[in-house]
Amino acid sequence: MVEKLLALAQDETCDDDSLLRAIAEATPYKQKVGKATFWVETGTSLASFKDDQIIAAIFEANQDADWACHLDNFVMVNQPRGGDLVVTVAEEATKLAMIGQTMRILDTSYSVITPPTGAGGASRGLDNRFYVDITNIRYNFDSVELMKALRRLKTLPLFQGFRSTIAGTSCHTNAWRIYFCTEDIPTNLIINNHPVDQLRFQGVTYAVYAKLYTPSRDEDTVDTDADMGRETNPAPCRTNHYTRWAASQSL
Incomplete structure (x- = not known):
C-alpha cells in the first residue's frame, strides 16, 4: 500500500481526489466524525x-x-x-x-x-518518512483542504491520519499526522533555517511538531489564510519568524 501511495504522491499528473481516496483506503480504522x-x-x-x-x-x-x-x-x-x-x-x-x-x-x-457560555496499519511502512504532527485539532479540522494546500506547495504529502487511536474503538487523539515522500523535511517547510512549528489554517493557529526536531523559541508559522484573502484576527504571539504560505493562492 505504501508503494501505491508513493507512486501517486510523486506523480504530478495525479489529482488530489485520487490521492485522498488512496489514503482513505489505506487507513486501518473507520474514522468517525465529531458532531x-x-x-x-x-x-x-x-x-x-x-x-x-x-x-x-x-x-x-x-x-x-x-x-x-x-x-x-x-x-x-x-x-x-x-x-x-x-x-x-x-x-x-x-x-x-x-x-x-x-x-x-x-x-x-x-x-x-453544561458547557460554559462562549466556550495504524499503513504507518508501519512509513517509519522512515518525514512527518509533522498538528496538535489540538477540533472536529471541524478540514484535512482535505490542508492536503490540497500541501500539494500546491510541492511538499509531496504521502499519507495523513490521526496520530493514534484507542484499540478496538473509533476514538482517537486530537493530533493529526502528515507523512511526506521524503526522509528529510521538505524545503518549503523550513522557515528561517528552522522547521515550521506553527500552522495558521482556516482562522486557527495550531502547534506543529516536526519529526526529530524541537520547537524554536520563536514561532516559525505557516499561514494558509493570509494568501487566500481571509480576514483573520490571530491571538497575540511572537512574530519574529512569522511567514505566510503562498501555496494557498491556488486553492
Missing part, C-alpha cells in the same frame, strides 16, 4: 496529562458505567486553556445522554456539566 461536544468538570486537575492518556483512561475506567453503551461514539478530548475537559462525540444523542452523568478518569469521579 457534538459535552463538558466534564475537571478544573485543572488533568492539566499534567496528555489528551491521549485521558481518553484511554476514560475507556478503561467506565466500561461498567450506566452510560457505557455510548463510549463507542466518543471521538476525542480537548483541554481548554480555562480548565475542564471537552469531549467530542459522533452523535447529538450521545451528548444529550451524557448530561448529568458522572465519569471516572484516573481514579477520580467528575460530573458532566
Whole structure:
C-alpha cells in the first residue's frame, strides 16, 4: 500500500481526489466524525496529562458505567486553556445522554456539566518518512483542504491520519499526522533555517511538531489564510519568524 501511495504522491499528473481516496483506503480504522461536544468538570486537575492518556483512561475506567453503551461514539478530548475537559462525540444523542452523568478518569469521579457560555496499519511502512504532527485539532479540522494546500506547495504529502487511536474503538487523539515522500523535511517547510512549528489554517493557529526536531523559541508559522484573502484576527504571539504560505493562492 505504501508503494501505491508513493507512486501517486510523486506523480504530478495525479489529482488530489485520487490521492485522498488512496489514503482513505489505506487507513486501518473507520474514522468517525465529531458532531457534538459535552463538558466534564475537571478544573485543572488533568492539566499534567496528555489528551491521549485521558481518553484511554476514560475507556478503561467506565466500561461498567450506566452510560457505557455510548463510549463507542466518543471521538476525542480537548483541554481548554480555562480548565475542564471537552469531549467530542459522533452523535447529538450521545451528548444529550451524557448530561448529568458522572465519569471516572484516573481514579477520580467528575460530573458532566453544561458547557460554559462562549466556550495504524499503513504507518508501519512509513517509519522512515518525514512527518509533522498538528496538535489540538477540533472536529471541524478540514484535512482535505490542508492536503490540497500541501500539494500546491510541492511538499509531496504521502499519507495523513490521526496520530493514534484507542484499540478496538473509533476514538482517537486530537493530533493529526502528515507523512511526506521524503526522509528529510521538505524545503518549503523550513522557515528561517528552522522547521515550521506553527500552522495558521482556516482562522486557527495550531502547534506543529516536526519529526526529530524541537520547537524554536520563536514561532516559525505557516499561514494558509493570509494568501487566500481571509480576514483573520490571530491571538497575540511572537512574530519574529512569522511567514505566510503562498501555496494557498491556488486553492
